[in-house]
Amino acid sequence: MFVPIMLLLVGLGTVVFHFISPWWWTPIASNWGYIDDTIILTFWVTGVVFVGVILFMAYCTYRYRYKEGKKAEYEPENPKLEWWLTILTSIGVALMLAPGLWVWNDFVTVPEEAGEFEVLAKQWEWTYRFPGKDGKLGTSEPKYMNDKNPFGINPKDNNGRDDILIDDSEVHLPINKPVKVLLRSTDVLHDFYVPQFRAKMDIVPGSVTFFWFTPTKIGEFDALCFELCGVGHHAMRGTVVVDSEKDFQAWLNEQPTFAQSLAEADGDSEKNSNRVFSEASSPDRGIAQ
Amino acid sequence: MAYVAPAEAEQIPAAEVEEVELYHAKSWVTKYVFSQDAKVIAIQYSTTAIAIGLVGLVLSWLMRLQLGFPEVFDFIEPSDYYQFITVHGMIMVIYLLTALFLGGFGNYLIPLMVGARDMVFPYVNMLSYWIYLGAVLLLITSFFVPGGATGAGWTLYPPQAILSGTPGSEGGIILMLVSLALFIIGFTMGGLNYVVTVLQARTRGMTLMRLPLTIWGIFTATVLALLAFPALFVGAVMMTFDKLLGTSFFMPAIVEMGEYLDYGGGSPLLFQHLFWFFGHPEVYIVALPAFGIVSDLISVHSRRHIFGYRMMVWAIVGIGALSFFVWAHHMYVSGMNPWFGFFFATTTLIIAVPTAIKVYNWTLTLWKGNIQFTLPMLFALAFIVTFVNGGITGLFLGNVVVDVPLSDTMFVVAHFHMVMGVAPILVVFGGIYHWYPLITGRMLHEGMGQFHFWVTFIGAYTIFLPLHYLGFLGVPRRYFEMGETNFIPESAQDLNAFVTVVALIVGVAQVVFFINLFWSLRNGKQAGSNPWKACSLEWRTAQVPPGHGNFDDLPVVYRWAYDYGVPGVDEDFIPQDLPPAQVSTGKGG
Numbered sequence: 001m002f003v004p005i006m007l008l009l010v011g012l013g014t015v016v017f018h019f020i021s022p023w024w025w026t027p028i029a030s031n032w033g034y035i036d037d038t039i040i041l042t043f044w045v046t047g048v049v050f051v052g053v054i055l056f057m058a059y060c061t062y063r064y065r066y067k068e069g070k071k072a073e074y075e076p077e078n079p080k081l082e083w084w085l086t087i088l089t090s091i092g093v094a095l096m097l098a099p100g101l102w103v104w105n106d107f108v109t110v111p112e113e114a115g116e117f118e119v120l121a122k123q124w125e126w127t128y129r130f131p132g133k134d135g136k137l138g139t140s141e142p143k144y145m146n147d148k149n150p151f152g153i154n155p156k157d158n159n160g161r162d163d164i165l166i167d168d169s170e171v172h173l174p175i176n177k178p179v180k181v182l183l184r185s186t187d188v189l190h191d192f193y194v195p196q197f198r199a200k201m202d203i204v205p206g207s208v209t210f211f212w213f214t215p216t217k218i219g220e221f222d223a224l225c226f227e228l229c230g231v232g233h234h235a236m237r238g239t240v241v242v243d244s245e246k247d248f249q250a251w252l253n254e255q256p257t258f259a260q261s262l263a264e265a266d267g268d269s270e271k272n273s274n275r276v277f278s279e280a281s282s283p284d285r286g287i288a289q
Numbered sequence: 290m291a292y293v294a295p296a297e298a299e300q301i302p303a304a305e306v307e308e309v310e311l312y313h314a315k316s317w318v319t320k321y322v323f324s325q326d327a328k329v330i331a332i333q334y335s336t337t338a339i340a341i342g343l344v345g346l347v348l349s350w351l352m353r354l355q356l357g358f359p360e361v362f363d364f365i366e367p368s369d370y371y372q373f374i375t376v377h378g379m380i381m382v383i384y385l386l387t388a389l390f391l392g393g394f395g396n397y398l399i400p401l402m403v404g405a406r407d408m409v410f411p412y413v414n415m416l417s418y419w420i421y422l423g424a425v426l427l428l429i430t431s432f433f434v435p436g437g438a439t440g441a442g443w444t445l446y447p448p449q450a451i452l453s454g455t456p457g458s459e460g461g462i463i464l465m466l467v468s469l470a471l472f473i474i475g476f477t478m479g480g481l482n483y484v485v486t487v488l489q490a491r492t493r494g495m496t497l498m499r500l501p502l503t504i505w506g507i508f509t510a511t512v513l514a515l516l517a518f519p520a521l522f523v524g525a526v527m528m529t530f531d532k533l534l535g536t537s538f539f540m541p542a543i544v545e546m547g548e549y550l551d552y553g554g555g556s557p558l559l560f561q562h563l564f565w566f567f568g569h570p571e572v573y574i575v576a577l578p579a580f581g582i583v584s585d586l587i588s589v590h591s592r593r594h595i596f597g598y599r600m601m602v603w604a605i606v607g608i609g610a611l612s613f614f615v616w617a618h619h620m621y622v623s624g625m626n627p628w629f630g631f632f633f634a635t636t637t638l639i640i641a642v643p644t645a646i647k648v649y650n651w652t653l654t655l656w657k658g659n660i661q662f663t664l665p666m667l668f669a670l671a672f673i674v675t676f677v678n679g680g681i682t683g684l685f686l687g688n689v690v691v692d693v694p695l696s697d698t699m700f701v702v703a704h705f706h707m708v709m710g711v712a713p714i715l716v717v718f719g720g721i722y723h724w725y726p727l728i729t730g731r732m733l734h735e736g737m738g739q740f741h742f743w744v745t746f747i748g749a750y751t752i753f754l755p756l757h758y759l760g761f762l763g764v765p766r767r768y769f770e771m772g773e774t775n776f777i778p779e780s781a782q783d784l785n786a787f788v789t790v791v792a793l794i795v796g797v798a799q800v801v802f803f804i805n806l807f808w809s810l811r812n813g814k815q816a817g818s819n820p821w822k823a824c825s826l827e828w829r830t831a832q833v834p835p836g837h838g839n840f841d842d843l844p845v846v847y848r849w850a851y852d853y854g855v856p857g858v859d860e861d862f863i864p865q866d867l868p869p870a871q872v873s874t875g876k877g878g
Contacts, residue, residue: 003662003670010674010747014754023758023784026776032694039691046681049645053652053677057670060655064591065662071861072593072854073657081653082597082646089645093684097638100688101631107690108627123454123546142542142549152544183624186544188449189557191622191697195763195776198694202624204557205448206541209624222774226697226765228442230454231368234768 004062011054015047029196029217029242031178034103036198042096049092107199110212114178117171120151121183121190121203124232126223127151128171132162132257142186142205148265152186153258161259164252170239174248178214191227194240202227215242301494301845311838312411323419325411326837327396330418332728334392337418338385341425345380346796348373357789359770359782367769368456371440374767375457376428378443379465382571383472384425386713390578391476391514392421394720395483395507397728401827402504404492404846404866406838408482417482420475427468434460442767444568447539447560448552451532454545463532466525473518473525483511492826494846498602499865501825501850502595505602506581509609510574516613517570524563531555561623565616573612575709577605579716580647583669585850586719587651589823590666591658592861594851597650604643604650611640621692630689637687641680648677659854659861663821664738668719671746672712678750679708682757697767700760703753711749718745718802725806726820730833731813737805741798748795752788759784822862825850829866 028036064072118129118137129151131137138153138160145152150167153160173179183192183203193200201211225236243251256264314320324330352373355365365373396414400407408414431438440456441449449455450462457465487500487508500508527538531552539560540552588595595601617625617633651673660666682704686692695701718741725733762777771777819828831841844866852863859873 003667007670007674010750014678017754021755021758022778022780023755023762025761026763035690035694038688039685042685042688042691046684050677050681053648054674056652057655057673060652060658061660061662061670064655064658064660066592066659070659071856072591072659074594074854074856075596075657076594076851077597077599078653082600082650085649086642086646089642093638093641096684096688097635100690101634104627104630104634104690107693108630122544142544145544145549147547187546188452188454188543189446193697193763193765195694200693200696201622204624205543206555206557207624220775222776224763224765224774228371228446228449228767230449230452231371231440231456232454233371234367234765234770234772237772 001062004058004065007054007058007061011051011058015051018043018047026195028198029194029215029219029221030198031214031216032107032198034099034106038096038099038103041099045092045096107211110180110210111178114180114212115174116180116182117173118182118184119171119192119203121185121192121225121229121236122187123230124225124236126169126171126192126236126238128166128168129153130164130166130252130255131159132164134159134162137182138163138258140184145186148262149258151258155262161257163258164255165258165261166255167261169237170241172241172243172248172251173215174245175215175218175242177245178212180210180212183209183211188229189227190225190229190236192223192238193226194221194223196221197240200226215240218242218244301847304493304843308406308843311406313837323415325407325415327400327408327411327414328728328835330414331393331396333418334388334396334421335394337422337425338389338393341380341428342385342389344429345377345385346799348377348380350793350796352377353789353792355769357786368437368440370769371442371767372432372438372456372461375440375443375445376432376438379428381710382443382575383469384428386575386709386717387476387514387571388421388472389717390575390713391483391507391511392418392479394503394578394582395511396479397724398503398827399483399486399507400490401830401835401839402501402825402850403487403490404495404826404840404844405486405490406840406843409486409490410478410482413478414482417475417479420471420478424468424471424475427464427471431457431461431464431468434464437461439465444561444564445528446564447528447531447557448541448543451528451540452543452545463529466529466532469525470522473522476514476518480511480515483507484515492843492846495826495865498599499846499849501581502584502598502601502605503578503581503825505605506577506579506584509605510577513570513577513609513612514574517567517574520563521567524560524567527563528560558620558623558625561620561625562617565619566613568619569616570609570612572705572709573608575713577609579672579713580605582720583672583716584647584651584654585823585825586665586669586716586723587654588851588853589723589821590663590669591655591660592822592853593654593658594849594853595650596653596656597646598849598851600646601650604646607643608640608647611636611643615640615687618687618689618692621689622696634687634689638684641684641687644680648673648680663722664733664735664742665719665723665821667739667742667746668715668722671742672715672719675707675715675746675750676712678754679704679706679712683708694763695760697765698760699756699764699766702766703756703760706756707753711753715746715749718742721806723821724827725809726816726833727827728834729810729813730816731809732816732820733809733813734805737801737808741802741805744798744801745795748791748798752791752795755784756788819864822860824852824862824864826865829864 136159138157185203185205190203199213223238436459439461530536537555540555542553618637
């Protein structure tokens with residue numbers, strides 16, 4: 001009797017814990033409510049199977065517990081039953097997969113009206129870059145990086161002169177405007193994630209990766225590094241402030257452009273600018289744009 | 290349905306080749322140290338794997354102490370913590386589970402269960418163990434070199450694995466990579482043995498479709514390992530070159546801490562593809578032997594044939610094949626082309642179907658059985674619970690868009706510990722309780738076993754179930770400490786402290802298991818020749834424990850390994866090698 005009861009308790013205990021758990025999704029603050037919906041759907045489909053299997057085991061261990069002299073029933077196969085179970089399982093799987101792929105299609109299709117900004121990661125800090133008035137980010141490569149040009153922007157690329165540089169871990173975004181986050185790293189893998197936004201992507205040195213989302217709540221959010229990047233990984237923090245359009249523009253206008261920061265740096269001596277770099281870096285590869 | 294003897298007309302084919310004389314040890318050293326007997330090698334493999342597994346267990350305690358009580362244990366620095374998680378993961382997945390299931394259970398059970406006297410290449414089999422031991426020692430050594438063991442995470446992703454921001458990027462990573470390469474070389478020697486023995490050394494009458502599922506599981510897992518490990522081997526060699534020779538297989542142009550490095554043009558994602566092309570089949574390299582063993586435990590101890598044997602075999606083979614087409618589900622947010630997500634999510638969810646069939650058939654084996662709550666059966670039941678739980682969360686992570694918020698959170702940690710940590714370890718325990726009487730001739734102590742079982746099962750489940758929910762909150766994995774955030778409530782820290790306490794309790798409870806292992810060697814109840822009344826051949830040896838050469842005359846097999854409860858037969862089981870004429874059907878005579 002003990003074993004079936006324990007199985008019941010484990011099964012029911014799991015379900016009860018699920019419903020009373022004080023730990024649950026951090027409230028969403030982006031457009032990705034569909035992701036949460038897909039998860040809820042997955043919970044229902046898999047939850048039914050989990051409870052079903054455990055209850056059936058509890059029943060079997062009770063009903064067919066050992067009795068001296070009894071013999072088990074001999075029925076090595078039951079093709080009909082096996083096929084039915086296979087078909088039902090396939091339907092359950094399709095039920096979860098279809099909406100999942102449908103939402104994924106949204107996830108990988110960036111809306112045309114989306115704005116752009118760049119997250120630049122290095123051990124262990126975040127900086128950011130917005131395109132200037134031309135709406136285009138200048139090209140960038142590690143070989144251009146130096147003290148005067150920490151973002152590694154190509155000084156000869158005119159698109160880059162008006163780029164707005166945020167040499168700080170805090171970035172602002174306007175509410176309700178879809179934004180494509182371009183992700184760049186100068187050293188190792190990183191991952192830019194704000195749990196309330198639900199969307200993340202690894203940052204891979206040597207390429208530019210991206211994801212998109214629409215912030216839907218005004219407020220201040222923690223951004224964390226979500227891909228192990230060395231001994232300071234857990235301390236690599238940033239802040240995303242979602243503003244009204246007006247506040248956002250006011251904030252953006254206060255930030256320096258690349259040209260301005262170069263001019264400022266030229267006020268210093270030029271002794272750092274002639275560092276020799278050994279060879280050209282790899283071309284941007286992969287999935288950007 | 291009454292008992293029908295296999296048709297008298299069925300001819301058991303004559304042996305195709307003459308028996309080859311076995312190697313006979315001439316001294317104590319060649320018998321017990323440099324042994325070529327698969328059973329001794331199995332014990333060597335198991336002992337080494339469990340010993341290194343205990344190191345992995347202690348590392349997990351250190352980790353849990355830091356997570357449960359941050360800032361209390363000053364001696365744990367961030368670099369230590371990252372070394373602990375890395376070596377813990379590596380040990381548990383490769384040096385413990387892979388080695389124990391294939392090198393341990395495989396070596397012991399394959400020759401016995403297929404009716405062979407030994408593995409087909411005993412000398413290579415011996416080398417396999419000693420190379421494995423070298424790999425283990427090298428792994429341990431890496432803690433003591435300058436800079437310590439690598440802290441790159443068990444996935445060893447470049448560029449960080451070989452750059453200075455990661456602990457152990459001087460000597461530790463090199464020793465790790467060389468140790469892995471050695472492991473793979475050693476494994477290949479053993480693996481070829483397992484495959485060839487199953488294919489070539491089965492006794493007369495032992496057709497493939499009469500093999501116990503344990504053998505099907507181990508056999509398929511070995512084939513997977515032989516195909517998957519080379520990808521890791523290549524990755525390890527290339528990364529060693531990147532580190533030592535300055536090649537750039539995985540290294541793009543990098544500015545590290547303001548310094549432009551001498552690398553360029555390589556691809557960090559290439560390593561991830563190589564790693565997971567190995568890494569995903571690796572999950573099944575651990576899981577398939579567990580599937581096989583647990584099928585046999587459930588069948589023997591519910592006194593009923595396994596339900597749907599053919600479907601079970603094809604499910605094992607199908608899962609094995611599919612496991613080579615799902616690897617990039619570990620990389621949905623890696624920055625690879627996101628369109629891959631459609632393909633890999635589909636293949637990943639398809640693999641759920643044969644896996645679910647296995648679960649159904651285990652429970653349908655219980656159904657209408659005559660279930661004995663022996664210790665192996667308890668562990669088997671606990672395996673089903675934890676495996677279903679862990680398998681279900683796999684459907685979350687496999688469904689690409691659901692993975693986006695959950696990847697790299699504690700949800701992932703909880704998922705893979707439940708499905709390929711707790712579940713297979715429960716099968717290991719079940720297997721040990723089941724075959725200990727064969728290996729030693731004595732039963733393990735029931736009371737100690739019951740205590741060990743309940744603390745381990747309930748404890749491990751209590752540890753990992755709530756961790757999923759920290760993942761929903763957005764608590765990341767591989768964090769030395771959470772620090773300040775505005776989205777994680779205080780209660781999450783309380784939960785972490787609770788989990789740490791339970792983990793320590795479950796860990797300490799394992800002491801009872803080890804006491805039992807040693808105590809029962811001398812004091813256990815005499816097991817006799819077939820204490821569980823099992824049908825398979827390992828219980829049909831000349832002596833218990835089986836001696837050198839296993840059998841007097843090689844057995845001849847007349848039926849599958851699951852003739853339990855056959856109607857019209859007196860006994861409730863018919864051993865595989867019992868000639869049809871000797872099956873008594875006369876109701877008491």
